[in-house]
Every structure is written in structure tokens, then in C-alpha cells.
């Protein structure tokens with residue numbers, strides 16, 4: 578239930594437009610990518626759409642800087658009836674330190690499968706028939 582080893586769901590370079598008043602990367606930018614990365618993982622379980630119901634235990638462990646290449650890794654932790662819980666781990670390769678790999682943020686995000694009318698639908702486990 579994990580994306581392939583070392584294969585991030587999203588990999589992106591941070592730009593000056595992404596900064597906060599301190600000149601480091603705005604936490605909301607990181608949260609937005611976390612939400613997208615987790616949704617990519619959650620979409621693998623058969624629901625026509627997934628919506629985010631909660632973001633928990635978000636920890637900003639280290640700042641992210643302009644020029645850092647930031648990777649968002651996903652790990653599906655729990656499958657419920659309609660919900661999918663995804664841990665998203667965010668790691669930065671520092672602009673000034675090519676090859677570096679710094680844990681900067683992690684979070685647990687819960688998605689719910691919904692149909693075209695945004696009504697909840699049961700998710701499909703890998704063993705379930707298509």
C-alpha cells in the first residue's frame with residue numbers, strides 16, 4: 578500500500594512566490610502539496626472522487642527554502658469503509674547541498690470516497706473485485 582520505494586507522489590522546486598514574510602516557504606504551500614500527494618494515493622481505491630475530511634498531526638520539523646527540491650512521499654496507513662488514511666512525508670534536497678535529504682514535514686491526511694454527487698461511497702480494497 579506504499580508508493581514504490583523512493584518514488585515520490587510529487588516532486589517540486591520551491592520558488593520565491595511560495596515564501597512567507599520570513600523568506601522561508603509558507604506552510605500553506607507545503608500543506609497544499611501534502612493534500613494533493615495524499616489524494617493521488619487515496620484515488621487508487623475505486624471511488625469516483627476523494628475529498629479531504631481531516632489533516633492531522635502536521636509537523637513542520639525544518640524550514641524549507643527557495644530553491645529546495647521538495648518530495649512528497651505517501652503511505653496508505655488505514656482503509657475504512659469509506660475513508661482512506663494516508664501518511665505524507667515531505668523531504669527536501671537543499672539547493673546549496675545537492676543530494677541532501679532532509680525530513681521537513683509529515684502529516685496524516687484522511688480522505689473519503691464520494692460519488693459524482695459528493696455522497697459517500699465504500700472504498701474498494703485491493704482484493705475486492707473491480
Ligand SMILES: CC(C)(COP(=O)(O)OP(=O)(O)OC[C@H]1O[C@@H](n2cnc3c(N)ncnc32)[C@H](O)[C@@H]1OP(=O)(O)O)[C@@H](O)C(=O)NCCC(=O)NCCS
Nearest residue numbers: 627628629630631656657658659660661687689691695697
Ligand atoms: C467528507 C464528508 C463526505 C464526510 O461526510 P460525513 O457524513 O460527515 O461522514 P462520516 O461522519 O460518516 O465519516 C465518513 C468517514 O470519514 C471518517 N471521518 C470523518 N471525520 C473524520 C475525522 N475528523 N478524522 C478522521 N476520519 C474522519 C469516518 O470515520 C468515516 O470513515 P469510515 O467510513 O471509513 O468508517 C463530508 O464531511 C464533506 O463533504 N466534507 C467536506 C469535504 C471537503 O470539501 N474537503 C475539502 C476539499 S477536498
